Every structure is written in C-alpha cells, then in structure tokens.
Amino acid sequence: MRTNKTMIFYRYSRDxxxxxxxARFGSSGTHSTDGSFxxxxxxxxxxxxxxxxxxxxxxxxxxxxxxxxxxxCVRSLRDSSLLSVNSVWQYLExxxxxxxxxxxxxxxxxxxxxxxxSGSWGDMExxxxxxxxxxxxxQRNHYLxxxxxxxxxxxxLQLLSEQYLEDKLVSLLLYxxxxxRKEMLALYESREFRLTAG
Amino acid sequence: MKVVxxxxxxxxxxxxxxxxxxxxxxxxxxxxxxxxAKEKSENSNSKRASMSSVENAIxxxxxxxxxxxxxxxxxxxxxxxxxxxxxxxxxxxDVDEPVTVTLEKHDIPYxxxxxxxxxxxxxxxxxxxxxxxxxxxxxxxxxxxxxxGAGKKFIHIHPGKVPEYRGSHCIEWSVLEGNSCWASAIFxxxxxxxxxxxxxxxxxxxxxxxxxxxALYSSHIRSELxxxxxxxxxxxxxxxxxxxxxxxxxxxxKMHPALTNLIxxxxxxxx
Numbered sequence: 001m002r003t004n005k006t007m008i009f010y011r012y013s014r015d016x017x018x019x020x021x022x023a024r025f026g027s028s029g030t031h032s033t034d035g036s037f038x039x040x041x042x043x044x045x046x047x048x049x050x051x052x053x054x055x056x057x058x059x060x061x062x063x064x065x066x067x068x069x070x071x072x073c074v075r076s077l078r079d080s081s082l083l084s085v086n087s088v089w090q091y092l093e094x095x096x097x098x099x100x101x102x103x104x105x106x107x108x109x110x111x112x113x114x115x116x117x118s119g120s121w122g123d124m125e126x127x128x129x130x131x132x133x134x135x136x137x138x139q140r141n142h143y144l145x146x147x148x149x150x151x152x153x154x155x156x157l158q159l160l161s162e163q164y165l166e167d168k169l170v171s172l173l174l175y176x177x178x179x180x181r182k183e184m185l186a187l188y189e190s191r192e193f194r195l196t197a198g
Numbered sequence: 199m200k201v202v203x204x205x206x207x208x209x210x211x212x213x214x215x216x217x218x219x220x221x222x223x224x225x226x227x228x229x230x231x232x233x234x235a236k237e238k239s240e241n242s243n244s245k246r247a248s249m250s251s252v253e254n255a256i257x258x259x260x261x262x263x264x265x266x267x268x269x270x271x272x273x274x275x276x277x278x279x280x281x282x283x284x285x286x287x288x289x290x291x292d293v294d295e296p297v298t299v300t301l302e303k304h305d306i307p308y309x310x311x312x313x314x315x316x317x318x319x320x321x322x323x324x325x326x327x328x329x330x331x332x333x334x335x336x337x338x339x340x341x342x343x344x345x346x347g348a349g350k351k352f353i354h355i356h357p358g359k360v361p362e363y364r365g366s367h368c369i370e371w372s373v374l375e376g377n378s379c380w381a382s383a384i385f386x387x388x389x390x391x392x393x394x395x396x397x398x399x400x401x402x403x404x405x406x407x408x409x410x411x412x413a414l415y416s417s418h419i420r421s422e423l424x425x426x427x428x429x430x431x432x433x434x435x436x437x438x439x440x441x442x443x444x445x446x447x448x449x450x451x452k453m454h455p456a457l458t459n460l461i462x463x464x465x466x467x468x469x
Contacts, residue, residue, distance in 0.1 A: 100452075103260025122252035160255055
C-alpha cells in the first residue's frame with residue numbers, strides 16, 4: 001500500500017469541512033459515515049407529492065433546474081431504475097457537461113439544441129443536487145468521469161460553503177461530501193492505495 | 199532545409215515549442231506562423247460588476263481551478279500541487295526557449311496578434327491573410343465557427359485515441375481506464391475532436407519521475423506524430439483523411455488531482 005501528499009490533503013480537507021458542517025448541523029461526531037441520514041433530512045422537508053415529481057420529470061426542459069433535480073433525487077431514492085430512463089440520464093449528462101465547460105448551472109435551460117438558458121447561476125442547491133444525482137449514477141455504473149465531476153462540484157461547494165451556505169442546505173452538502181469520501185476510499189482501496197498518512 | 203507549404207497558429211506553450219522546434223530539427227520549415235498572445239479583455243471587469251457575489255465567487259473558483267482550497271492552511275500545499283518540478287524525461291525540445299526566438303533564429307516569417315481571445319476578429323483576419331492552406335493549431339482556446347470558416351484547414355494533434363477518447367486530459371483518462379497512450383491527428387471541426395482523422399499512433403506509457411511528466415509527455419508524443427504527418431504531406435502533397443463516427447466514443451474533461459494521483463500510482467507500481 002502507498003500514500004502520497006495529494007491524497008492526504010484530500011482526506012484532511014474533506015474531513016475538516018465535514019466536521020465543521022456536522023457542528024453546524026448539530027450532530028458533531030454522529031452520522032459521520034452514514035450519509036443517507038442527511039439526505040433523508042433534506043428530502044423529507046421538500047414534501048414532494050408523487051404527482052408533482054412525475055410532472056417535473058415529464059417537463060424537464062420547461063421546469064426550473066432545481067425542481068427537476070429535486071424530483072430526480074427524491075424519485076431515485078425510491079426507485080433507482082429512474083436513472084436508466086433516457087430522458088433523465090440525458091438531462092443529467094447535459095448539466096454535467098454545462099458544469100464541466102463553464103462551471104455554471106443556470107436556473108433554467110431550454111432544449112439542448114437551442115443552447116438557451118436563463119436566470120442566475122448562483123443557486124448552490126442546483127450544484128449540490130447535480131452532484132448527488134451524479135453520485136447515484138456513479139454508484140450504478142462506476143464511470144470515473146462521473147466521479148471526476150462530483151469531485152469538482154464538491155470542491156466548488158466546499159469553497160463557497162463558509163460564506164454562502166444556507167442552513168437548509170447543510171444536510172445536503174453533508175450527504176454529498178460523505179458519499180464522495182466513501183466512494184473515493186473504496187476506489188483507492190480497490191487499487192491498493194490508501195488515503196491515510198503513516 | 200525545406201520550406202513546407204504549412205502554417206502554424208502558435209501560442210506561448212510547451213506544445214507550440216515542441217512543434218516548431220521539432221519541425222526545424224527535421225528540416226521542415228513552415229512557410230509562416232501566426233503567434234497569438236492573449237491579452238486581458240477590456241469588458242471583463244464590467245461583466246464581473248453585474249454578477250451577484252455568489253456568481254462572482256463561482257466564476258473565480260472555476261477560472262482558478264481551485265481544489266482543496268477551503269482551508270487557508272492548505273493554500274500553500276494546494277499551490278505546491280500545481281507547481282511541479284520540471285522533469286528531465288521527454289525533453290525532446292527546449293521548453294525554456296520562447297517560440298518567437300525559435301522563429302527568428304530560423305527566419306520563419308510570423309505575425310504577432312494580441313487579442314483577448316483566439317476567436318477575436320484580429321486573429322481571424324491574420325488567418326485569412328495567411329498563405330498556406332493548412333494551419334497547425336497549437337492551443338489557446340476552442341476555435342469557433344467564424345475562425346474555422348476563415349478559409350483554412352486547421353490540423354490538431356489530439357493526445358488520445360479518437361473516437362474513444364475525446365476532450366481534455368485524454369492521456370490521463372486512457373491510462374486510468376485502459377492503460378494505453380495515443381495521439382491522433384485530425385482536421386478541426388466545430389464539434390470537439392470529431393473532425394476527420396488524418397493519422398493516429400500509439401506510444402509507450404510515460405515513465406514518471408514526477409507529476410508534471412504527463413503534460414510534457416503530451417507535447418512530446420503530439421510533436422512526434424506531427425513530424426510523421428508533415429513528412430508524409432511533403433511526399434504525397436496532401437493529407438489523408440477518414441471520417442469519424444460522432445456517435446462512438448465519449449468526451450472527457452480535465453481530471454481532478456485526486457484521480458490523477460491514481461495514474462501516477464499505477465504507472466509507478468505497474469498495477
């Protein structure tokens with residue numbers, strides 16, 4: 001087994017922000033390895049009805065980005081086969097490419113062919129939900145380019161979290177970071193590379 | 199020395215240095231060159247002023263490619279990750295010699311264009327006025343419709359096997375996923391790395407002495423393939439081309455350092 005500086009920085013950096021967020025969430029030292037608790041806290045507070053979720057998923061190119069991503073997230077938790085539906089997969093891939101190319105996720109997008117978008121790119125919830133939905137996809141197919149985007153999204157959110165993170169989004173970011181860390185540990189261990197010093 | 203009916207669109211980068219120095223070394227003198235020097239856009243400050251603070255922070259973070267920078271204590275370390283020591287392997291060219299010095303040393307005519315973007319009208323005009331039909335692209339940004347339609351054919355050497363590996367950091371991606379290394383010469387089109395294929399070649403995996411080798415190795419293998427296709431062009435008088443299937447393959451993006459580290463580990467240990 002080997003270790004190196006970059007991975008120690010990664011581990012230290014993520015652990016530190018997770019601890020800070022746990023303290024803000026009010027459960028320091030608990031749930032640190034069980035990310036699902038945080039996601040349930042967030043989705044329960046959305047109070048989304050099944051009909052509303054279906055309506056959002058049927059109209060991905062006319063609904064707000066946040067509403068579509070919330071619907072994908074809540075429905076995927078109940079039924080992970082949603083992620084193999086073409087329109088859902090393509091929508092997430094479209095947003096992933098938008099983020100990789102520009103670093104921005106806008107409030108609304110029209111059909112990809114029109115290349116039209118509107119609103120702000122400052123809604124942190126959009127970035128968190130994109131990262132989480134990509135994590136659901138990664139956990140199904142283990143495509144490393146999905147994990148690559150998740151790492152970048154979470155780096156951005158980590159950077160912004162101290163100044164701009166609203167209380168209602170703390171649990172969402174905790175879920176995103178703990179799941180990413182878990183997957184990174186699994187990936188490194190599968191390749192006989194550890195993330196701890198010494 | 200043979201003057202080849204070929205132009206170069208150069209920028210200040212290791213890739214440009216590798217291309218021009220290798221061509222000269224093989225007595226293949228390009229007819230002329232355009233040297234694009236990027237300058238700051240005048241309206242970038244006014245754009246920033248119209249953004250909200252969180253939008254501004256997102257733009258700054260993305261443009262700065264800030265990784266692991268939440269904690270000020272880590273800033274020094276994170277900077278260190280980006281400032282690799284210069285490797286000694288694959289220095290088949292002098293990475294310290296400025297592009298313009300090489301051009302002047304060998305009397306290659308060039309036109310220097312200062313602009314905020316490679317798609318600026320000033321660059322497009324220089325491309326239009328260039329005499330060669332073919333220009334070798336050496337980086338500096340994504341070429342958009344207007345410059346691609348300026349009457350020249352742009353040749354790009356992509357460090358990956360197309361159509362399977364398109365986009366950025368393809369050496370890293372193909373090593374991580376498939377343990378192989380390729381370069382592909384293509385004619386540029388509006389869709390990234392989907393243009394007609396001129397030639398492609400596989401190369402041995404890089405030997406690593408530090409983390410900067412992948413970037414340097416990319417310039418090295420690209421310049422090797424460039425020499426090969428230019429020699430063939432001199433003999434045949436034209437470049438071969440074959441269409442790619444746009445439906446095959448995947449577009450990759452810059453690799454996060456946490457994943458790049460896996461490659462260094464696996465190349466070093468032979469896993």
